[in-house]
Amino acid sequence: MPRTGGSYSTSDLSRKSGDIIAEALRHAVTITQRNKPRLVLLISNA
Incomplete structure (x- = not known):
């Protein structure tokens, strides 16, 4: 199981998408919305 990293709001995703994708x-x-987890983003570079 991948290590869980940071937690960001949907607003953060709009403002800092490049950093979050990296x-x-x-x-x-x-990614949280109204302080509740809404999705987990994991990008494979394989």
């Missing part, structure tokens, strides 16, 4: 290349990132 982090998701390394490990899973949780």
Whole structure:
């Protein structure tokens, strides 16, 4: 199981998408909406 990384809000995803995507290349990132987990982003570069 991949290591879970940072947690970001949907607003963060809009403002810092490049940084969040770069982090998701390394490990899973949780995206929250109204302080509740909504999705986990994990990008494979394989």
